[in-house]
Amino acid sequence: MLEALTGGQYQHLGGPGAGNVVKLLNNVLAAANLVSVGEALAVAKAYGVDPALAAAGISGASGGSKASAAMYPNWVLSGTHDSGFSLGLMARDAALAIEVAGQRGEQPDLLIAASQRWQDALAQLGPGADFTEIARTVAPSLTREGASGA
Numbered sequence: 011m012l013e014a015l016t017g018g019q020y021q022h023l024g025g026p027g028a029g030n031v032v033k034l035l036n037n038v039l040a041a042a043n044l045v046s047v048g049e050a051l052a053v054a055k056a057y058g059v060d061p062a063l064a065a066a067g068i069s070g071a072s073g074g075s076k077a078s079a080a081m082y083p084n085w086v087l088s089g090t091h092d093s094g095f096s097l098g099l100m101a102r103d104a105a106l107a108i109e110v111a112g113q114r115g116e117q118p119d120l121l122i123a124a125s126q127r128w129q130d131a132l133a134q135l136g137p138g139a140d141f142t143e144i145a146r147t148v149a150p151s152l153t154r155e156g157a158s159g160a
Contacts, residue, residue, distance in 0.1 A: 031110055038107035040077070041100050042124035044142070047077040048086070048149035055151055062087050082152070085142040089154040097144065098137025101128040 012020050023029050047065070050073075054064035062083060069079035085093050104125040111118050131139075131147040146153050 034103050034107040034110060037100060037103035038121050038125060041104040041128055041144075042121055043075050043077040044081060044144050045124050045127050045148050047075065047082055048145045048152060051078075051082060052149035052151050061152055081142055082145070085140070086145045086149075086152055091140040091142045093140055093142050095141045096137060097128070097132060097135055097139040097141045100141040100144075101125075101132040101137070104128045 023032055047068075050068070051061040051064055055061050065078045065082050065087070068074055081093070085091050104121075105128075108118070108122055108125050111121070127148060128144065131144045134147055135143055146155065
């Protein structure tokens, strides 16, 4: 069944709940990355650098990620914000990742700060917004609304 569902892209991670913990950690890392890439591209734009060119340059270097290579170019800079994953779900997963960390005495400060940015965006944009719409709160100059108001 796992083979059919994943095309062979799975591995055993440990006891009960281990897969959920790794999923939550993956999502909080993606959440933090969306925030940091947005902030970085907004700085690039403030210096007159085209955010799409900055994203391409970063994506080919050590700071590159799926957020810089695909998420910002495809969904934020294009203005479509149509990834199909909701801001509410990402905010929930980021908060749950922080909760599971705390259950083991871990205090991941950077991830906590990123999770808080998602809670702020959730309060402002609502749970039904696309998760790429976090850019509207962390890097408004990169969005069509922010660009037109600049």
